[in-house]
Amino acid sequence: MRALIVSDSHGLTNELVVLKDRHMTDVDLLIHCGDSELIHNADEMLQFISVRGNCDHDQELPTEQVVKVGDKEVLITHGHLYNVKMTLMNLNYRAKELGASIVCFGHSHVAGAEMIDETLFINPGSIRLPRLRRERTYAILDLKDKNASVSFYDINGTKVDSLTTEVQFT
Template identity: 60%
Template sequence: MKALIVSDSHGFTNEVNMIKERHQKQVNLMIHCGDSELEYTSEPLKGFSKVRGNCDFDRNFPEDITESFGNRTVFVTHGHLYNCKMTLLNLKYRAEELGATIVCFGHSHVAGAEVIDGILFINPGSIRLPRMRKERTYAILEMNDNSLKVDFFELDGTLIDTLAADFKLE
């Protein structure tokens, strides 16, 4: 199974469409972690499970959602309501409350993935305004049996990093 994860596109429409068209037939789930700055029903966001970021003003966006991904529960949020630029602890507590073993979030624009206490945290970075690297990034999560891998891609589709290779989650 695969999931496409995008965040912080800040008004980009052509780029979101390009990424969606590139991967939608290869993935089982598409997630936008907020700050699209688009309307909830906009064409570029069709097919995405999506949440509201601090720069999204359409009230139709939910603050948080959970999605099933195989036998896993994914907690999706933008992260601004959980102080994610300072700590992942609040996200961890909420994931535990929801029974989620995967957390997808944005807000900081910093691409990264790590496991904390059996929970995989993924921030795909930003396809518009990246921080801590020059590449504008998004991520693809792949699950095989109980093994998870996160690949990070540049906007043009070039694989740039596998920051979280073969996580084994209980």
């Protein structure tokens, strides 16, 4: 099972279309973690499972969604309601409440993936305004049995090897 994860596109449209076109045949799921600044039914957002971020005004977008990816429950949220710029503790508690073993979020614009208390946290960074690095990034999650690999790519599709993370669920 493969999922493309993007966040914080802040009004970009062509880039979302390019990402969809580039990966549509090699991913099973498209996830947008909020701050698209587009309406939920904008052509560019079609096919994305998306949530509302602090810069989104479309009330049709939920603040969080839980989806099944393979045999894992995945919590998708923007992160602003959980204070993710300061700590992942609140988001970790929410994941536990919902039985999610993977969390996709944005808000901080800082790309990274890490395992905390048996939960995989993935922030794809931002394809518009990255922080702590130059590359405008998105992520691809590969799930096979108990193994997960998170690969990061810049907006041009070049892999950012230094961010790649591999974990194993117990």
